[in-house]
Amino acid sequence: MSEDMTFDVVVVGGGVAGLSGAMALGRSRRSVLVIDAGEPRNAPAAGVHAFLTRDGLPPAELVRLGRAEVESYGGRVRSGTAVAANYGEARGAESRQDFIHKLRVVFKELNETTIWVEVIALSSMLPTEITAPIVAENRELCRVFAASIKTARASMD
Ligand SMILES: Cc1cc2nc3c(=O)[nH]c(=O)nc-3n(C[C@H](O)[C@H](O)[C@H](O)COP(=O)(O)OP(=O)(O)OC[C@H]3O[C@@H](n4cnc5c(N)ncnc54)[C@H](O)[C@@H]3O)c2cc1C
Numbered sequence: 001m002s003e004d005m006t007f008d009v010v011v012v013g014g015g016v017a018g019l020s021g022a023m024a025l026g027r028s029r030r031s032v033l034v035i036d037a038g039e040p041r042n043a044p045a046a047g048v049h050a051f052l053t054r055d056g057l058p059p060a061e062l063v064r065l066g067r068a069e070v071e072s073y074g075g076r077v078r079s080g081t082a083v084a085a086n087y088g089e090a091r092g093a094e095s096r097q098d099f100i101h102k103l104r105v106v107f108k109e110l111n112e113t114t115i116w117v118e119v120i121a122l123s124s125m126l127p128t129e130i131t132a133p134i135v136a137e138n139r140e141l142c143r144v145f146a147a148s149i150k151t152a153r154a155s156m157d
């Protein structure tokens with residue numbers, strides 16, 4: 001993979017808001033990457049309502065069109081979860097219980113990422129020089145967050 005990994009802006013979250021911002025940036029000749037975990041809020045709805053020209057359109061189709069528009073201006077959209085953003089949410093938690101829950105989301109996503117990167121390595125899609133440091137860093141972060149969860153839980157008892 002020889003993708004240029006340097007961008008003017010990285011947008012975390014490719015729902016309507018993130019894609020709109022990315023599209024505006026792309027139109028302004030900024031290089032932009034959108035990282036999206038693929039769980040838009042309105043996914044369970046049958047169709048978008050009261051959006052001029054798009055009334056009744058399935059939410060997934062709205063996202064697909066949005067992604068295509070971002071890409072038409074050179075933007076890139078990639079699947080992924082930015083755990084740093086999840087950690088930011090944890091720091092703004094409303095209670096200790098909420099803090100623990102949000103840290104567990106970070107832990108879960110890091111674990112999942114580790115598995116997928118290992119799958120990529122095993123299938124030789126990327127050389128181990130690229131995958132091994134990612135796996136090592138993920139494991140280290142998992143240990144950090146496991147310890148934080150343990151400490152937070154202990155302080156609740
Ligand atoms: C059931 C339902 C029906 C709705 N119907 C309508 C309607 O008809 N008309 C209307 O105008 N509005 C509707 N809404 C409101 C509309 O869904 C929201 O206003 C809109 O989706 C908000 O867009 P957003 O981009 O801010 O967030 P979202 O659509 O929630 O998108 C956020 C994206 O960011 C991703 N993300 C979050 N954290 C991370 C991370 N750490 N790393 C990577 N990616 C991340 C998520 O997976 C998601 O894909 C509805 C909402 C619901 C729940």
